[in-house]
Amino acid sequence: MTPTVTRRDGLTGDQAQQLLVVHGPNEVGAPPSPPLWSRVAAQLRDPLILVLLVAVALTVATGDHPDAIVIGLVILVNTTVGVTQEIRAANAVAALSALSAPAARVLRDGEEREVAAAAVVPSDVLVLAEGDIVPADAELVEASALLVDESMLTGESVPVEKDVPGDVGLSAGTTVLRGRAVATVTATGADSSLGRIATSLHPRPQPTPLQRRLAGLGRVLALVTVGLCLVVFGLGLVRGQALEAMAVTAISLAVAAVPESLPAVVTLALALGARRMALRHAVVRRLPAVETLGSVTVLATDKTGTLTEGRMVVERLWAPGWQATITGSGYQPVGEVHVEGAAGLPEAQALLRVAALCNDAMLRPPEVDDGQWTVLGDPTEAALLVAAVKAGCDLAGLAEEYPRVDELPFDSIRKRMATMHRTPSGQRETCVKGAPEAVIDPAVLDADPDGLDRAREAAARLAADGYRVLAVASGLREAADGQVESGLRLLGLAALSDPPKAAAATTIAACRRAGITPVLITGDHPATARAVADRIGLFEDGQATRVVTGRELAAGAVPDLSRVRVFARTDPQQKLDLVEAWRAGGAVTAMTGDGVNDGPALQRADIGVAMGRRGTEVARQAADLVLADDELATVVAAVEEGRRVYDNIRRFLVYALSGGAAEILVMLLGPLMGLALPLRAGQILWINLLTHGLTGVAVGAEPVSGHAMRRPPRPPDEHVLGAGLWQRVLRLGVVVTAVALGAGLWAEGAGHAWQSVLFLALLAAQLGVVLGLRERLFTRANPFLPLAVLASAGLGVAALYVPFLQDVLETEPLSWLDGGVVTAAAVVAFAAARVAGRPGRRAERPRGNGATIAS
DSSP, X not given: OOOOOOTTTOBOHHHHHHHHHHHOOSXXXXXXXXXXXXXXXXXXXXXXXXXXXXXXXXXXXXXXXXXXXXXXXXXXXXXXXXXXXXXXXXXXXXXXXXXXXXXXXXXXXXXXXEEEGGGOOTTOEEEEOTTOBOOSEEEEEEEEEEXXXXXXXXXXXXXXXXXXXXXXXXXXXXXXXXXXXXXXXXXXXXXXXXHHHHHHTOSOOOOOHHHHHHHHHHHHHHHHHHHHHHHHHHHHHHTTXXXXXXHHHHHHHHHHHSOTTHHHHHHHHHHHHHXXXXXXXXXXXXXXXXXXXXXXXXXXXXXXXXXXXXXXXXXXXXXXXXXXXXXXXXXXXXXXXXXXXXXOHHHHHHHHHHHHHSOXXXXXXXXXXXXXXXXXXXXXXXXXXXXXXXXTOOHHHHHXXXXXXXXXXXXXXXXXXXXXXXXXXXXXEEEEEEOHHHHSSTTTXXXXXXXXXXXXXXXXXXXXXXXXXXXXXXXXXXXXXXXXXXXXXXXXXXXXXXXXXXXXXXXXHHHHHTTOEEEEEOSSOXXXXXXXXXXXXXXXXXXXXXXXXXXXXXXXXXXXXXXXXXXXXXXXXXXXXXXXXXXHTXXXXXXXXXXXXXXXXHHHSSXXXXXXXXXXXXXXXXXXXXXXXXXXXXXXXXXXXXXXXXXXXXXXXXXXXXHHHHHHHHHHHTGGGTOSSSSOHHHHHHHHHHIIIIIHXXXXXXXXXXXXXXXXXXXXXXXXXXXXXXXXXXXXXXXXXXXXXXXXXXXXXXXXXXXXXXXXXXXXXXHHHHHHXXXXXXXXXXXXXXXXXXXXXXXXXHHHHSHHHHHHHTOOOOOHHHHXXXXXXXXXXXXHHHHHOOTTOOOEEEOTTSOEEEO
């Protein structure tokens, strides 16, 4: 039973302890962490890893311990990296506890006490002041000029006024910007608004598109390889080959046909991509996110702090007879006031002087060189101070020259604030600012009806343009009287906004050129959302500029969400619903954000992108990618890296699978052409080691394609071998098979060491293919690949001339003529790869908006 609590006494110590036992600590509980063995087992269940485990067993059974060790190391590294990523991602919920206030002031036993936030219980009486983080959901009992920042939960950039009666609810995790309050706790821990968000963070992230594609490829490769190797084994027995020899050959062929270095290539490509992104201020928390960014089709971004500066700025002034625009951004008081009209700068200065006097905020210069200007108090009032400094006002001098002698604080009923100041002449000046409807009133202003109507129309126009509008007025009194808010003169209107970041429009345009659909989701007002969307070019030419509200979403009034580009007045659950709706429609979604309210959507999206500086720890931990510089342009750089990684993985697949296919075809067709046993088991494994080893891994470091950001994302359901890749594999596999068998048949007819010629020609042809697949043949961006090819070629030649390798691999030295034939095989394969073997290259044609689409 909940005890009866009075404002004066609060709970007793015994009551608080009993409630703590019933409701538990005011903390966000995390789900049980799976044991290490479970994480390892999950990694080893990947189909491709299962194939590699079988390959290890087979190579151990055949006595090929070096190859078994190589494959085993690949499995070990891949599993270790995967488990490490999973453990780091599991820390997302723990950050919610850190966000909660470490201490809270409550009334206990009739006294005000400071207790740990975790010890706050339902029915506790909270005492809140400026700067406090609300430790639990609560209901207001008393409030005085209370202003609360709820942006971390709602995404709304403008702080919210709270009063009694009226908006009586406070949410855990929000911050008191101004005023004082007393509130009774209604929910703690997992039952609070912060806790409910944490609950939605518990589900384990789904596999990325790359992981799904590679898992499917692994299953196909396993079935096809085993089937073909059984065919080779059966044909050998039919031709009279020894059972043991054919068993070893079939096992070796199975190992060679499976690109066991694929996990290593993927890991290296992702790791290099992550390092490049870090140099470009994008910190990767989960390596698969690097590739996923390259396949994003929808970029869902919030507004405050992501597309916009996250700081209110006065941009326009209006008064009867003149208007002004103010330049500059942020809280740095650098900019100019450009006045249009006959009044000139003095009238604008007069307006901003009064706005600076009727103000409780403080502007603080940076404490270090190149630091940021900061504010204490209401961000809207801080923006007025910055504008006043830009207009030439001396804030310290104003406070001295016009000392405040009285005030009427802002409240939700009057919707305005008034301060009284003593002037140098001994008079009293009343300074008023507030909502236009509260100031442009005959009871407040001494103005004719036409003038009031013009002011109201101007305020309405500015509000429709997405601005937050404040009216400013003042008046002189000979002495104090009871009518301080009457008979005043309207000085004008101040239009404030949270302006878009400098790079926002460029980033949106770059996304559209790359075929990515940008979408804005915000908790802000529809007019504000539309204004930001217009300024950054979010609406495409010829497209409806409708802004859909959260209320319309809840009512199911939007049949086709894919055509909407701006959503306003949304709550955290609706952000999550939108992400899931796009994913259900087959889109690969990226979600950017910085607040607690963005956490669930960041985690549920295919790729979550958090702001590193402004963002909360919850957002950073829930995201896959953290932007260290908070610049949305960094997302474009990350997308480019993601496409580079995927192109390199596909390039490796062409190289590895065409080589594996060639080895199987050589073993199948060779006997039909008179070559009894084309290659021995040791020779197959040696080729496999040299081609799938350093050379294959080096492919993952190839530089980005010049057309990567001028083509659309690949279709979300496209197979990793799609877009003509498997046809390239077959074509190159046939070419490599033809040149290798051709070299072997020529040598056999000439009475030379045909098996050694075939062995070296098959290796050389595959190395020719990997060089031919380079998009920029002579680039110095990846010197590792040509060096790896030279090393592999050298080890291939060593197999024919080093006595130990000759004995193990059963090879013979070649003549100069044989070497020329082998070189010719490599050149032909290289040429074939240059003509038709480039993965990731798509036929393109221009679209109307300048982007490209696959033809």
